[in-house]
Amino acid sequence: MTNGALSAAKPRRIVTVDDLRLAERCARGRIVLIDDDAEIVDALVALFDLEGYACETYSSALSYLHMRTFNSPQFPGPNCVLCDVKMPKLDGLELQRRLAELDDTPLLLMSGASGAVEAVNAFRAGALDFLIKPIETEMLLAAVAKALSTSTERQHLRERHSVLAKRITSLTRRERDVISCVARGEINRDIAEQLGIALRTVKLYRQRGMEKLGVSTVADLARLADEGGL
Numbered sequence: 097m098t099n100g101a102l103s104a105a106k107p108r109r110i111v112t113v114d115d116l117r118l119a120e121r122c123a124r125g126r127i128v129l130i131d132d133d134a135e136i137v138d139a140l141v142a143l144f145d146l147e148g149y150a151c152e153t154y155s156s157a158l159s160y161l162h163m164r165t166f167n168s169p170q171f172p173g174p175n176c177v178l179c180d181v182k183m184p185k186l187d188g189l190e191l192q193r194r195l196a197e198l199d200d201t202p203l204l205l206m207s208g209a210s211g212a213v214e215a216v217n218a219f220r221a222g223a224l225d226f227l228i229k230p231i232e233t234e235m236l237l238a239a240v241a242k243a244l245s246t247s248t249e250r251q252h253l254r255e256r257h258s259v260l261a262k263r264i265t266s267l268t269r270r271e272r273d274v275i276s277c278v279a280r281g282e283i284n285r286d287i288a289e290q291l292g293i294a295l296r297t298v299k300l301y302r303q304r305g306m307e308k309l310g311v312s313t314v315a316d317l318a319r320l321a322d323e324g325g326l
Contacts, residue, residue, distance in 0.1 A: 108169035115171075121150035122171035125244040130154045130179040130191070131206075136229075140178075140236075147237065157183050157191040164198065174251065176224075176243035181207035192223055200250050202243040206231060260324045266308050272326065274298055275305035278314060279321035 110116050127144055131137050132155050144151040150173075154160040157179060177195065181188035188205045195203060208229035224246060225239045267275065270293075277287040284302065288295045311317045320326070 106169055108171050110171075118150055119171040121148060122173040122175075124148050124150075124173065125240070125247075126150040126152065126170070126173055126175040127240060128152050128154070128160060128175065128177045128179075130157055130160055130177065130183070130188075132156060132180070132183060136180075143233065143236075144240075149240075157186040157188065161186075161191070161194060174244040174247035176202040176204060176240065176247055178204045178206065178240070178243075181205050202246045202250075204239055204243055257323075260320065263309050264324050264326065267305055268301075271301045271305040271308070274301040275309070275317065276321065276326050278302055278305075279318045279326055281314075281318075 108115075108119075110119050127149050129137060129140055129144075129151055130153075131140075137153050137155075141151050141153060150171075154163070160177075177191075179188045179191055183191075188207070192203055192205065195201060202224045204225050204227060205223050206227040206229055224243050227236060227239060264272070270291075273291055274287055277290065282290070284295055284298045288298045291298070306312065306317060309317065309320055311320055
């Protein structure tokens, strides 16, 4: 088990056999476990190890945030944070607030002495689940599986948005003008008149723009334009 921060840094390279094993575990899921109870940490690490997950442990939320500042390369894969609410100096709810400012990593909170108000506040702030100690093994693993699945979905969405942003950036100003009009349902002749260019020029910009965006129909273009803010 190796401590480290979750980040959007470039992927870590596989160099040794241990790296390969860790990369395989990360591909299944990486869990950041934050708790100052050593016995609970040991028990959960053993459980996650049996399930084939990679697990990083921190005794405080502050130490985890400190490690995040290094932006260390990580092996790719879904990830989530599992944090105890009652922590010294920086509790789980404050960590949740700070993490929300950094990224969308799924957060699971757990506590043995929290009330309904804390749980409600956690859910309202975006926590994926609020687990009450002692936690049943099946319930915990189900919550972790859901968090990792959510992480995968969010990563795919970020990748899609990144690709889309690059494609939109590749458009020339005129191509973007024409494509925006097409996405709104305007016909070529009206676009030519509106932009003060020849009809054949509109057709050329339309063709080039749709090729750059990777779409072949107006319906697909309209959906993409809505998603990308064209």
